[in-house]
Amino acid sequence: MTSTHPPEPTLDTGKVEEFAGRLFELTTGGLLSHLVGIGHRTGLFDALAGASATSAELARRANLDERYVREWLGAMATGGIVTYDPATKAFTLPPEHAVCLRGSTSTNLAPFTLAVAHLGEHLDELIEAFRHGGGVPYERFRPRFTEIMDGMSRGLFDDQLVSGILPVVPGLPEQLGEGVRAADIGCGTGHSVNLMAAAYPASTFVGYDLAPDALARGRAEAGEAGLPNVSFTELDVVELPTEPPFDVVFAFDTIHDQAEPARVLSRVHDALAPGGVFVMMDTRAATDLADNLDNPFAPLLYSVSTLHCMTVSLARGGAGLGTVWGEQLARTMLADAGFTDVEVYDVPDDPLDAVYACRRP
Ligand SMILES: C[S@@+](CC[C@H](N)C(=O)[O-])C[C@H]1O[C@@H](n2cnc3c(N)ncnc32)[C@H](O)[C@@H]1O
Structure with missing residues (x-):
């Protein structure tokens, strides 16, 4: 008996992996944008601007719970939004990033992230x-x-x-x-x-x-x-x-x-x-x-x-x-x-x- 099914297309597994990576990137970007929105709404970016801080120092400056701030900083550091120095455990907001995340001018893109949620x-x-x-x-x-x-x-x-x-x-x-x-x-x-x-x-x-x-x-x-x-x-x-x-x-x-x-x-x-x-x-x-x-x-x-x-x-x-x-x-x-x-x-x-x-x- 001959099969009536068309032959399976040959999958390019490299392209599958590449596309799966792209989908993960999209999901990551969506989630990170919520955390950027939290930074904007809680004043964390303002508190970090100008002077590096550990999670405890930043939590004190922003008057927020340290455990949340530490986890947020983990996302910010691995997401390329702040930098982290493992030797001092200090986080830094690069001035170029601060331009896009702070202030009342149109260069502050953080308000746009709130639209995602x-x-x-x-x-x-x-x-x-x-x-x-x-x-x-x-x-x-x-x-x-x-x-x-x-x-x-x-x-x-x-x-x-x-x-x-x-x-x-x-x-x-x-x-x-x-x-x-x-x-x-x-x-x-x-x-x-x-x-x-x-x-x-x-x-x-x-x-x-x-x-x-x-x-x-x-x-x-x-x-x-x-x-x-x-x-x-x-x-x-x-x-x-x-x-x-x-x-x-x-x-x-x-x-x-x-x-x-x-x-x-x-x-x-x-x-x-x-x-x-x-x-x-x-x-x-x-x-x-x-x-x-x-x-x-x-x-x-x-x-x-x-x-x-x-x-x-x-x-x-x-x-x-x-x-x-x-x-x-x-x-x-x-x-x-x-x-x-x-x-x-x-x-x-x-x-x-x-x-x-x-x-x-
Ligand atoms: C995307 S918002 C832009 C608001 C403002 N022009 C700005 O740029 O920030 C569109 C606005 O149009 C208003 N709008 C939509 N249809 C309207 C209508 N038929 N009559 C009056 N206002 C309307 C909405 O309520 C909303 O405030």
């Missing part, structure tokens, strides 16, 4: 959506998302918004300086709005978002800074007011997770005065997967999309554009909304995003 909190619901469609709504991610998103964008806004990002759009700082009416749609905690309101006192700014907890933070910050030219309104931005018109509308990292992105873009177009500008900062990628295969940031973007940006849109019966909608589709959708004059610029210090400057004719 946060986005993993809803996997059961997400898997239900894989099976039956729909998605995990934005509300399920809050209030933690509000905090984490703020942590990821605040440093970039502080470092670059006024001095680096706005100036990439020709004439924009001058317009804002002269005094315009501006909106920031999907403003989250509104730090971008408050920074612009402080830098351009002759202009007025309204921040819109669906999230009341995020808007409350924006209002509190504006109040503390004594900014008279800023306000925050809870609104689904498909209802963005068209009268009186805005001279400038900003959208930072929000169009791709809209339930109705096409309607929002049309509404922005209609809400702008003739000659007004829509400044859309959104992810930098290509629309076609084939063009993203060599993009080192693409796995991060597709993963964040699956775990958050796409699913929050699908949860509202939305388009589910996802984080990687890409420049080609963005240009098509902007043109469909009436924006025929679109320029795309790099974002200083931020390889993940691009700025689309779209003028209303």
Whole structure:
């Protein structure tokens, strides 16, 4: 009797081992990122910066339990984040690593590690959506998302918004300086709005978002800074007011997770005065997967999309554009909304995003 089974493919055991190693690396990276997040949240990196320490010294400095600190240091040392001198049993945070793990500027990448744990909190619901469609709504991610998103964008806004990002759009700082009416749609905690309101006192700014907890933070910050030219309104931005018109509308990292992105873009177009500008900062990628295969940031973007940006849109019966909608589709959708004059610029210090400057004719 002859077998009906196809012949077993010959396995390249070297490739199996190599791939198994890669999977272990992924698992290790995921776990280590939680420990980096713990270091960020407990102040361990700050406590270690500048002076080497044994686990006991570091625990004292950070006011933490020594046994936990010692195990954490083991992970940090073997994970290549701190160095260890077996002779003195002292740990050191190299200054080059401290640049990426400390401080309030955009070079501190530690806040991004918190997103790994946060986005993993809803996997059961997400898997239900894989099976039956729909998605995990934005509300399920809050209030933690509000905090984490703020942590990821605040440093970039502080470092670059006024001095680096706005100036990439020709004439924009001058317009804002002269005094315009501006909106920031999907403003989250509104730090971008408050920074612009402080830098351009002759202009007025309204921040819109669906999230009341995020808007409350924006209002509190504006109040503390004594900014008279800023306000925050809870609104689904498909209802963005068209009268009186805005001279400038900003959208930072929000169009791709809209339930109705096409309607929002049309509404922005209609809400702008003739000659007004829509400044859309959104992810930098290509629309076609084939063009993203060599993009080192693409796995991060597709993963964040699956775990958050796409699913929050699908949860509202939305388009589910996802984080990687890409420049080609963005240009098509902007043109469909009436924006025929679109320029795309790099974002200083931020390889993940691009700025689309779209003028209303
Ligand atoms: C990825 S966060 C970006 C927040 C902020 N712009 C930043 O860069 O830190 C997207 C924000 O858009 C808001 N958002 C999403 N869809 C919205 C809608 N239809 N109307 C108003 N806000 C919306 C979310 O609540 C969230 O705060």
